[in-house]
Amino acid sequence: MTTKSKTTSKIGNEALKEKTGKTWAEWFLVLDKARAKERTHQEIVALLQDHGVGQWYGQMVTVGYEQERGLRVPHQKPDGFEISVSKTVNAAVGVAYMLFEDAKMRKRWLKDPSFEIRKATSNKRILINWRDGTDVVADFYSKGTNKTQVVVQQSKIPSAKDAEKQKAYWGEQLDALKAVLES
Numbered sequence: 054m055t056t057k058s059k060t061t062s063k064i065g066n067e068a069l070k071e072k073t074g075k076t077w078a079e080w081f082l083v084l085d086k087a088r089a090k091e092r093t094h095q096e097i098v099a100l101l102q103d104h105g106v107g108q109w110y111g112q113m114v115t116v117g118y119e120q121e122r123g124l125r126v127p128h129q130k131p132d133g134f135e136i137s138v139s140k141t142v143n144a145a146v147g148v149a150y151m152l153f154e155d156a157k158m159r160k161r162w163l164k165d166p167s168f169e170i171r172k173a174t175s176n177k178r179i180l181i182n183w184r185d186g187t188d189v190v191a192d193f194y195s196k197g198t199n200k201t202q203v204v205v206q207q208s209k210i211p212s213a214k215d216a217e218k219q220k221a222y223w224g225e226q227l228d229a230l231k232a233v234l235e236s
Contacts, residue, residue: 064113073106077117084118094119094131126213133187134216135208140227142203144234146195149203150176152230153191162229164222183207187219203227 066076075083083104089097094115101111119125128134142149152158154173159166168189169182181189187209194202205223210216 069110069114073101073110073114074104077121080114081118081121089118090122090124094125128210128213128216130208132209134210134213135206136210136216136220136223137204137206138220138223138227139202139204140231141196142201142231142234143199144201145199146176146193146201149201149230149234150179150193152233153193153203154179162233163226164229203230 066078069080070076073080080101084097084100087100089100092100097115097118098108098111101114102108106114116125120127128136152162154170156166165184168184171180171182173179177193179191181191183189187207190206190208192204192206194204196202205227207219207223210219
C-alpha cells in the first residue's frame with residue numbers, strides 16, 4: 054500500500070495523525086474494512102465523521118482514499134473536473150482586474166475574450182459563464198502596491214483530458230496577461 058502518493062503527500066502522516074488520530078495507511082485500512090470502495094463520496098465522509106473526523110479533514114481523507122484506490126483521479130469533483138492556475142503580475146490589483154473585466158481590454162491578451170460575466174466584485178472576483186458551459190472564477194489578490202496574484206479556477210470540465218487542456222490554456226493566457234501588464 055502506497056502512503057506517499059501525489060495525493061497523500063499533500064499532508065504528511067504525522068500531521069494527519071495529529072489532526073485525525075490516524076495515519077494515511079491506518080485510515081485506508083479502516084475504510085477498506087468498511088467497504089468504502091462501494092460507497093459514495095458523501096457516505097465515506099459520513100463514515101469518517103462517525104470516527105470523530107471533522108468535515109474538512111473528512112473531505113480530505115475521502116479524496117485521498119478515492120484517489121489512492123482509483124475511484125477518483127486528481128482534479129475530479131462530483132460534477133466534473135476542476136483546475137486552478139495562478140500568476141503574480143507586477144501591476145496594481147485594479148489594473149489587473151480591469152484587463153480581465155473589461156471586454157475591450159481582454160482582447161489585448163485573452164485568446165477567447167467573449168464570455169458572460171455572471172457576477173463581479175470590483176477588484177476582487179469575477180464569476181464567468183464560459184462559452185462551453187463550464188464555470189470560471191477569477192480572483193485578484195493584492196500582494197503590495199504594484200503586485201497582484203491572479204487566480205483562475207475552472208470547474209465542471211467534462212474529462213481529465215479537457216481539464217489538462219484548460220490548465221495549459223489558462224497558463225498561457227495568464228502569461229499573456231502578465232506580458233501586457235508588464236510591457
